[in-house]
Amino acid sequence: MSDAEAPVLRMESVRKTFGGSVVLRDVDLAVAPHTVTALIGASGSGKSTLLRCANLLEDIDDGAIWLDGEEITDPRVDQDAVRRRIGVVFQAYNLFPHMSVLDNITLGPRRVHGASRAEAEERARGLLERLGLGDKADAYPDRLSGGQQQRVAIVRALAVRPRLLLLDEITAALDPELVGEVLEVVRGLKDDGMTMVLATHEMGFARDVADQICFLDGGVVLERGTAEQVFGDPQQERTRRFLRRIV
Ligand code: ADP
Ligand code: MG
Secondary structure: OOOOHHHOEEEEEEEEEEEEEEEEEEEEEEOOOEEEEEEOOOOOOOHHHHHHHHHOOOOOEEEEEEEEEEEEOOOOOOHHHOOOOOOOOOOOOOOOOOOHHHHHHHHHHHHHOOOHHHHHHHHHHHHHHHOOOHHHOOOOOHHHHHHHHHHHHHHHHHOOOOOOOEEOOOOOOOOOHHHHHHHHHHHHHHHHHOEEEEEOOOHHHHHHHHHHHEEEEEEEEEEEEEEHHHHHHOOOOHHHHHHHHHH
């Protein structure tokens, strides 16, 4: 693999337990630059835990994780510095209700990254514009639809120019008619070359947008491949059963 193709995120033999029960078992993962990896699998299969381990929100029990070639599970690593290079969006839009959209977005760049207000606001307004929220900068979150709030959460994650974006079922809490606008944003980010790992129940979207699909079952990556391989010709009976149920 040439340097240009070296994975942005790599996991090797990652094991995670909660109180004695194994939640991730021997997980290997490589995410190439500018690609989208979709984690699919039943509720409880370990998707969120995998994302949380990648962002060092959870300590792993065994194995190792690299970000841009740096082993971030090395105990000497500055975990806050690592997290600053990774953007995260969760299912529930965790915007601060008492802050305007603009303040929600610029808080991280100003506090954590030391950007000036002017610089942070200029980037925030540019991103809002691009995501179709140009007129919402001064609004408060409760004035926005769920889809708009989730798009603001994405802008907030992008505001610090992350190397990698982790998206955990970001449309799961939305009314069906609002799902499309959020997925459209993710598609646009892919077109811009953003590297992403997303957990999703939107199989049509995963099939459409992901370069790599990982099917998790009981904390194991049971099957992986291109969308064509995993959806079109699943090799494992459990994958077939899952897809029959959900698609
Ligand atoms: P998914 O996102 O695929 O639904 P999760 O990663 O949330 O799966 O959960 C995987 C398993 O780990 C589940 O059995 C869940 O109950 C367990 N789990 C997740 N977080 C914790 C925690 N903080 N403490 C104990 N068990 C947990
Ligand atoms: Mg989850």
